[in-house]
Amino acid sequence: MIRALFSTFAVLALFAAPAMAQQRAVAVTFDDLPYQAADAILCDPEASMALTTRFVDMLRPLDTRAAVFVNEGKVCEAQRADLLPRILNVWLDAGLELGNHTFSHINVHRTTAEAWLADADQGAVITRQVLKARGQRLHWFRHPYLFTGDTPEKKAAMAAGLAERGYDVAPVTIDNNDWMFAAVYRQAEAAGDEALKTRIGEAYVAHMTTVLNHFEPYSAELTGGREPAQVLLLHANSLNQDWYPQIHALYLARGYRFVSLGEALQDPIYAHADDYVRAAGISWLHRWTSTDGRPIRWEPEPPKWITDAYAAL
Numbered sequence: 001m002i003r004a005l006f007s008t009f010a011v012l013a014l015f016a017a018p019a020m021a022q023q024r025a026v027a028v029t030f031d032d033l034p035y036q037a038a039d040a041i042l043c044d045p046e047a048s049m050a051l052t053t054r055f056v057d058m059l060r061p062l063d064t065r066a067a068v069f070v071n072e073g074k075v076c077e078a079q080r081a082d083l084l085p086r087i088l089n090v091w092l093d094a095g096l097e098l099g100n101h102t103f104s105h106i107n108v109h110r111t112t113a114e115a116w117l118a119d120a121d122q123g124a125v126i127t128r129q130v131l132k133a134r135g136q137r138l139h140w141f142r143h144p145y146l147f148t149g150d151t152p153e154k155k156a157a158m159a160a161g162l163a164e165r166g167y168d169v170a171p172v173t174i175d176n177n178d179w180m181f182a183a184v185y186r187q188a189e190a191a192g193d194e195a196l197k198t199r200i201g202e203a204y205v206a207h208m209t210t211v212l213n214h215f216e217p218y219s220a221e222l223t224g225g226r227e228p229a230q231v232l233l234l235h236a237n238s239l240n241q242d243w244y245p246q247i248h249a250l251y252l253a254r255g256y257r258f259v260s261l262g263e264a265l266q267d268p269i270y271a272h273a274d275d276y277v278r279a280a281g282i283s284w285l286h287r288w289t290s291t292d293g294r295p296i297r298w299e300p301e302p303p304k305w306i307t308d309a310y311a312a313l
């Protein structure tokens with residue numbers, strides 16, 4: 001009988017292993033809307049609508065439940081009032097959530113907390129109107145460059161200003177420097193070099209694997225062995241237009257469920273204190289590890305040929 005029970009447990013354990021892996025969860029976020037592209041494209045209503053529609057069409061069947069973060073100032077002033085609501089409504093029609101990423105993607109290290117908050121206010125105008133028309137409220141906020149303040153006073157003033165305005169900060173746990181691959185990819189695109197584009201895309205997907213291999217066990221050290229719900233930072237750009245489906249498939253293969261940002265942030269890890277104050281935009285996993293008094297273990301950098309190509313741009 002004991003043996004029979006034991007073997008039953010063994011069989012259950014076999015089934016339980018993949019079921020446990022299914023508990024992984026990730027909220028996907030795309031920053032720098034409308035798009036990471038040349039200014040001329042962002043001032044051309046037809047071109048920027050086409051980029052947006054194509055990107056959202058790519059995402060829709062994948063059911064990412066993503067949240068996306070807008071820099072209103074990236075759209076030329078002359079076009080903004082008319083074009084930006086149209087662009088934002090494409091995202092909302094696909095069931096994606098909008099957040100504020102400041103007006104000008106302002107670098108807080110070069111200004112005051114007051115000026116930074118004013119830029120955040122300026123960046124909310126059209127997004128708020130578009131959400132209001134649907135009975136929704138603008139509440140998500142993502143720090144540009146993930147910079148949360150380079151002095152304790154500034155960090156406190158920024159956090160208090162965001163809280164006063166009713167924002168919920170969207171932290172990031174998994175950052176894979178997609179923007180760097182994307183900049184190199186744009187150059188290959190401009191040169192019409194399809195072979196190079198493929199090589200960059202494949203390196204990008206491979207790098208995501210490397211980064212997950214680092215962050216998954218690292219994140220579990222914060223929670224006594226349980227991997228918390230992750231928040232992935234990506235950007236709206238041509239690299240992800242072409243390669244995000246493979247990133248998505250990679251997460252599915254590793255047992256992730258795609259959850260909304262709000263759902264991910266219900267994980268208790270997001271209530272962890274963050275006393276990290278430096279001029280650095282880093283994963284919240286590093287901030288919490290540092291706050292706990294343990295040494296930060298940095299994630300792997302993109303391959304050298306990518307960082308070299310980026311430096312040479």
Ligand SMILES: [Zn+2]
Binds near residue numbers: 145
């Ligand atoms: Zn950004």
